[in-house]
Amino acid sequence: MKKLLHITGALVAITALAGAGVAFASSQFKQSSNIALTATKAGAPTGFKVNIASSDPGAPNGQPQALKVLTVTFPKSTRFNFKSTAVKQCTASPTELVATKGAACPAKSRIGSGTAVANGAPVYPTIPENATVYVGKGKLLFMLVPTGPVGTPLPLEGAVSGNKLTTPVPALSSGGLNIVITEFKVTVKTVGSGKQAFVTAGQCTKGKFTVKSSFTYYTGSPVSKSSSSKCK
DSSP states (O other), X not given: OHHHHHHHTOOOOSSOOOBOTTOOOOTTOEEXXXXXXXOSSTTSBOOEEEEEEEEOTTSXXXXXXXXXXXXXXXXXXXXXXXXXXXXXXXXXXXXHHHHHTTTTSOGGGEEEEEEEEEEETTTEEEEEEEEEEEEOSSEXXXXXXXXSSSOOOEEEEEEEETTEEEEXXXXXXXXXXXXXXXXXXXXXXXXXXXXXXXXXXXOOBTTEEEEEEEEEESSSOOEEEEEEEEOO
C-alpha cells in the first residue's frame, strides 16, 4: 500500500491526461479539449488557457483510457521565444524538480498554474493535484504536485517545435491498478512584450485563432479536437 501511495501521486499534466495499463474505452468515452489564446490580435504577445477532460462512465470503475502523447498545434506562425529576456529557463533535473516540488526552478521561469484531477479507482477515484508550468530549455515543463497525503510530484516535458507542443505521457500503474488524469486546467500568462514576448500569437483566420489537439492513447483509436477564440 505504501508503494501505491507514492506512485499514485506521480501524476502528469500539461498540458493533458495521463494513465497506464490496459484500460480500454467504452462506447461512452468522451474527450474534450478547449485551448484558447488570450490575445485577440495576430502578432500580439499572448498566453493561453487549457481545459482538458476525459470521462467514460461505461468503463470499469468509470476510468477513461490512458493518454500516451498529446500534440497541440497552435495557429500557424505562433512563436515561442526561448531567448526572451522576459523569462529564465529552468535547467533543474527531474530529480531536483521532484525533490523540491518545482521550487528548484527560478521564479522567472514560472509562467502558468492550475489544477488537475486524477482517477486511481477503485482505491483512489479522485486525487486533486496542483499544476505549474515552467519554461525549460526549448520546452515547457509541467509539474503536478498532489494537494493531499497521497503521492509524490512528477514533472512532464512538452517539446516545442515551431507552433507545436508535443508532450509524451508515461504509463502509470501499481499492483495492477491504472492511474489516469481526468481533468487538467491551466492558465499560461502573457509574458514579455514586442520582440521579447515569450509567446506571440500566430495567424488569425476568419476571425478566429484555431488550436488543434491530437490525443494518442495506449489503447483505442486517436482522437482529434479543435477549439477556437475570437481574433482580428
